[in-house]
Amino acid sequence: MLFTRDTDPALTFVTRAETLRNHAGQVALPGGAVDPGDIxxxxxxxxxxxxxxxLNRRSVSLLGQLPPLWVPASRFDVTTVVATWPGDATLAPMDPAETGSVERFTISELTDPANRVTARHPVGFTGPAFAMGEVFIxxxxxxxxxxxxxxxxxARHWDIDRVVDIPAQFLRD
Known part of the structure; x- marks a missing residue:
């Protein structure tokens, strides 16, 4: 997770390319699998x-890591790295076959109760979600x-009983 150092920090997200086999068009955090040369x-x-x-790695200040999470759907252990950066450079998709767009949402937007919902997947899964205009996280x-x-x-209190179906455009797997 990459936060700017502003008084109302913004968190950086990517929209995955529409052409990807998995999670096409979904909003995600930048990241991916370990390569052999990674330390x-x-x-x-x-x-x-x-x-x-x-993102220029020299502009990043590491805050820490969250404990790894096992994700049954993908069968991956996911370790989330949390960092800050000045937010002074333009970030953009480097490979349009992988990344469709780059979005930033401020903490005040992400914590606004009007933007918080409980998402319902067609198979019955429910969980926290963020609904901001055309973006559904x-x-x-x-x-x-x-x-x-x-x-x-x-975090701010939000109505967890406000349940919405995940929009079809974010369910293409």
Missing amino acids: DATDTALREADEEIG WGLTAHLVDWVLDLAGW
């Missing part, structure tokens, strides 16, 4: 952020964001 989870995260959105990404908002003391 550790932080090195992987910084390499992936550079490859996906052009759900699944692992929303769980991780929700977790960090709580850990950082930024």
Whole structure:
């Protein structure tokens, strides 16, 4: 997770390319799988952020890592690296076959109760989500964001009983 250093920090997201086999068009955090040359989870995260959105690793200050999470759907252990950067450079998709766009949402937007919903998947899964205009953040990404908002003391009360179906455009797997 990459936050700017503003008084109302912004969190950086990517929209996955529409042409991808898995999670096409979904909003996610920059990241990916470990490559053989990667030293550790932080090195992987910084390499992936550079490859996906052009983030210069020298501008990043590491805050820490969340404990790894096992994701049954993908059968991956996911380690979330949390960092800040000045927010002074333009980030953009480096490979349009992988990344469709780069989005930033401020903490005040992410914690606004009007933007918080409980997402319902057609198979019955429910979980935290963020609905901001045309952007719908759900699944692992929303769980991780929700977790960090709580850990950082930024969370605000929201109506968890406001349940919405995940829009079809975000369910193409």
